[in-house]
Amino acid sequence: MLWLGCVGPVAAQTSLQPEGWDRGLKLPEAVDTNPDPHVVEVNLEARVAPVEIAPGQSVEAWTYNGGVPGPLIRLRVGDRLIVHFLNKLPKPTTVHWHGVRLPIQMDGVPGISQPEVKPGESFTYDFTVPDAGLFWYHPHVMSAAQVGFGLYGALLVEDPNEHVGVPDELVLVLSDMSVGTDGVMESPEAGGSIANMFGREGTNVLVNGRKHSKLVVRSGAPQRWRIVNVAKSRFFNLDLGGVPFRQIGGDGGLQEYAVDHDTFVLAPGERADVIVTPRAEPGAEMTLRSVLYYRGFGTIEGRFPFDDLFTIAMADLPPNADVRAPDTHRSIEPLPVAGATAIDLEFTLVQGAEDPEYRITGARFTRDKAVTAQLGETQLWTVTNKSAWSHPFHLHGYFFQVLDEHGVPVKPMAWKDTVNIPFEQTVRFIVRFDDRGGSWMFHCHILDHAEAGLMGMVDVGIAHASHEKH
Numbered sequence: 001m002l003w004l005g006c007v008g009p010v011a012a013q014t015s016l017q018p019e020g021w022d023r024g025l026k027l028p029e030a031v032d033t034n035p036d037p038h039v040v041e042v043n044l045e046a047r048v049a050p051v052e053i054a055p056g057q058s059v060e061a062w063t064y065n066g067g068v069p070g071p072l073i074r075l076r077v078g079d080r081l082i083v084h085f086l087n088k089l090p091k092p093t094t095v096h097w098h099g100v101r102l103p104i105q106m107d108g109v110p111g112i113s114q115p116e117v118k119p120g121e122s123f124t125y126d127f128t129v130p131d132a133g134l135f136w137y138h139p140h141v142m143s144a145a146q147v148g149f150g151l152y153g154a155l156l157v158e159d160p161n162e163h164v165g166v167p168d169e170l171v172l173v174l175s176d177m178s179v180g181t182d183g184v185m186e187s188p189e190a191g192g193s194i195a196n197m198f199g200r201e202g203t204n205v206l207v208n209g210r211k212h213s214k215l216v217v218r219s220g221a222p223q224r225w226r227i228v229n230v231a232k233s234r235f236f237n238l239d240l241g242g243v244p245f246r247q248i249g250g251d252g253g254l255q256e257y258a259v260d261h262d263t264f265v266l267a268p269g270e271r272a273d274v275i276v277t278p279r280a281e282p283g284a285e286m287t288l289r290s291v292l293y294y295r296g297f298g299t300i301e302g303r304f305p306f307d308d309l310f311t312i313a314m315a316d317l318p319p320n321a322d323v324r325a326p327d328t329h330r331s332i333e334p335l336p337v338a339g340a341t342a343i344d345l346e347f348t349l350v351q352g353a354e355d356p357e358y359r360i361t362g363a364r365f366t367r368d369k370a371v372t373a374q375l376g377e378t379q380l381w382t383v384t385n386k387s388a389w390s391h392p393f394h395l396h397g398y399f400f401q402v403l404d405e406h407g408v409p410v411k412p413m414a415w416k417d418t419v420n421i422p423f424e425q426t427v428r429f430i431v432r433f434d435d436r437g438g439s440w441m442f443h444c445h446i447l448d449h450a451e452a453g454l455m456g457m458v459d460v461g462i463a464h465a466s467h468e469k470h
Ligand code: C2O
Pocket: 096, 098, 138, 140, 269, 394, 396, 441, 443, 445
């Protein structure tokens, strides 16, 4: 069997990059303590620790295993993941596995999936990863504060049968952090309720926890970037000076077919799987930037037009000779719109008793206002954003397919768990709930917005006394 793996594009399995090309951006990986090849067992400890975000610039951050981001957890599709989590923070926390289709008991939402993990306590997460793709983990307690302080990490589920043919890969965790000149993190409440309404963006833009790193690459050699935006409010709008981003996938693994983009927007919570092939003379440099993105009233005015993320320097090597653009295909079955139950939600911003508050369909969230679904039910959700700011909507535990204005899945088809709902616009998507019952959260992934009211839940397979009356 083993030699079969060598049939086909053998060359594609060998790195085309110079030795140490990704040193500036390589993520530390979690150590698997389990000898079973299909079980990944890791220790994860949340603790306050100093991290260096730039040479000579250290910050006391909230970390997983002492780093920002936390360790990359790498598995293969179908593997079982066991995480021995220990909370050494001064506050309670949990770990939510963003995008993973797991049982509700493992979803990390306090009061629903599990109790909060108090300081000094531990909790064991144990589930199987059914889908290939890039996922991520973060707390679900005081999320805006805890994510802003540095608690996030990437979870990469690989599919050995996925033949993308690009041997050189990077996992890129995009984030930001607000640090004062004294090296102390800014209060997550700075700016009060007005800042909640906008969503606070950190002042230091980081890639894999660093400012201004450098890759040293071979011209013409393709690189596969698995990207996640974990920032609590910031949208990234990537620009590599005209080098196209060939997108092959998103939240839920590969998409139907590849598409080239000149610039590329990633809302908080979203992932992208892209291939970039920088070409230039040896010694030349280019910079990956994030260009300002208009996500609603007052979000770009008076700001610097871009942030530099990292530099790509061309090694003194002959360029890669193979100029074919790698291509991928995946067939995705459209979920049937006919017969789907209609669910309508409206996001508004109203003046509450004291502060402006976000509302979902006119109400503050309460348990008895939950959306309900039967096990196995297909639903067509129409989410209308009537506020002046865009909201990246995230549903826990399930993937959906975004529909266009004719009710047909957006092309190329893709599985998503997070989709931006631009200000004053409507987005529709179709979702099929399976046999994993429970109360699954949905919320804006601008975490200040979630805490200011943009969160709710869908009760899957749970009888509701109040609903049975109708
Ligand atoms: Cu990524 Cu409820 O979160």
